[in-house]
Each structure stands twice: as structure tokens, then as C-alpha cells.
Amino acid sequence: MKPIRLVHLSDPHFASVTYSPRQFFSKRWLGNCNLILFRKKAYQTAHLKHIPELLETLDVETVFLTGDVATTSRDEEFAKAAAFVSEFKQPVHLVPGNHDCYTRGSDRGKRFYRYFPEPELQEHRVVKKKLGKGWWWIGLDCALATALIFSYGRFSKEMEKKLEDALSQIPTDEGVVISNHFPLFGSGSPRHDLRRNAALQKILRRFPQVKLYLHGHDHSPYIIDKIREGYPLVINSGSCAHQPNGIFYLMDLDRTGCLVERCVLKQENSTYSWVVESQKRYHFL
Ligand SMILES: [Fe+2]
């Protein structure tokens, strides 16, 4: 069967500064200060508008966006993110990140889902959908509002059960792409990592149909190949909004392996372009 062509983007962090005193009733003041002092320069979104058109020319079939579409979960930020997503001609599979439920109010009100409805994911935190060509997508919502200086996610016991059920229903000769905002492997910082990631690692090793695990959260991109140890290929696409190091990954996925191309943002004067910086083929067992 022909490979399926995918793109993985993460952490665009659409932003909208507020000067309202109401921000001091929530964690938003912290994100807002961070935005004004540091993030505004390092994270830009103007160059993102070229991506949908580019992906059409590349015959991309499906897009994965692994969360942190917003910065402090304001309506204005989600509206910008939704306008960006609406430009894609392909289906865009989204999961929320910690910045998409940044305050307790936005988490309780499930504001992310008002802009990106996905009822099964909202209700059960696990969604399963057919991608075509013998591939499935399973999205995980491990995001939750956390206290100041924390940015961890949680893979709950209920999610573990749902994921196990979802994987059990997928034929063994078909493949699975999992997307989650949070990394599969810890960075050593409990404040930042996915809680109960060991349970998630264990379940993924039990189901060899899972070939790819896509995530963001860590803004420096990396790929972890522990295929020989029974894990899926783990791809973190960093932040596509980062300047000057914004990236996304373009992938040709088939049952024997995945060709991964790293597309990097280049700027000349005020002109932006995305170029393939490197490529590598990974082989499944
Ligand atoms: Fe992020």
C-alpha cells in the first residue's frame, strides 16, 4: 500500500496580551508577564500562515497539531488558532496542551473544545478515528490546569483503561499514530513531565500496532528511536512558532517504516520560507 503523508506541528502559542486587572485572580498574570517580557520576540505566528498553502503543494493527507495552540487560554487566542486551523485543506487532528487550559476557569469551561469540538476526546480524554490506508489515530488529552510554575500533564487510570479498550479494537495488521501534548519519556522534571508516563509506556509496548507517538511541550524538537526496545518512534516537533528555529515534520508512513523530513523556517529580510533541512528513514520491526 502507498504511504500516508502526514505533517506534525506543535505549540504555535497564539497570543493576546491583556492588561485587565482580572488576570490577577488567576495564573494568567504569570503567562502574560512571560509573554510581554520574553515570549513576544521568540514566538511569532506571522510565518505560520504560509503553511496550509505549502502543505497543499506537498500533497499532505493529514495534519497533527499537538497542543499549546494558545498561551493563556484567552478567547482571542483560541479564535486566532481556529482561524489558522480553518485554512488547512486536510483534516487537522488536535489535542490540547497545558496552555490550552491555563487557568482553572478555562479548564472548567473546556474553552479549548468550544473552538475545536471533539466530543469523544472531551468526554473520555481518548479519541480513536480512522485515518485511511490501514492507519488509525488515537488522540490523548492529558492536559489540566496546574498551579503556578507547574506545567505537568496526567495520564489517568481512566484514560489507561480507555486507551487499552481502543487499542484492543484495532486489527493487529493495521497501524496506529498516537498524539499527545506531553512527552512519553520524562525530562527529569516532575513539574513539567507527564505523570504516570510509565503506565503509558507500558501499554504502548503491549500493542505493537502503535508505530508513531507525536508530541510537543518541549520546545526544542527531537526524535527518540527506541523501536528495538518495543516503543513507537517518538517525535517531538518543538514549537512551529519559535523564531528563528521554528520547525515541523513531514512524514511518509508505511507499514515497514517512516521517512521523516525536518522542515525548518528560514528568513531572508522579511520573507519567510520553509526548507527541508534533513531527512531520515526509520524502520519498524
Ligand atoms: Fe508549549
Ligand SMILES: [Fe+2]
Ligand atoms: Fe506545553
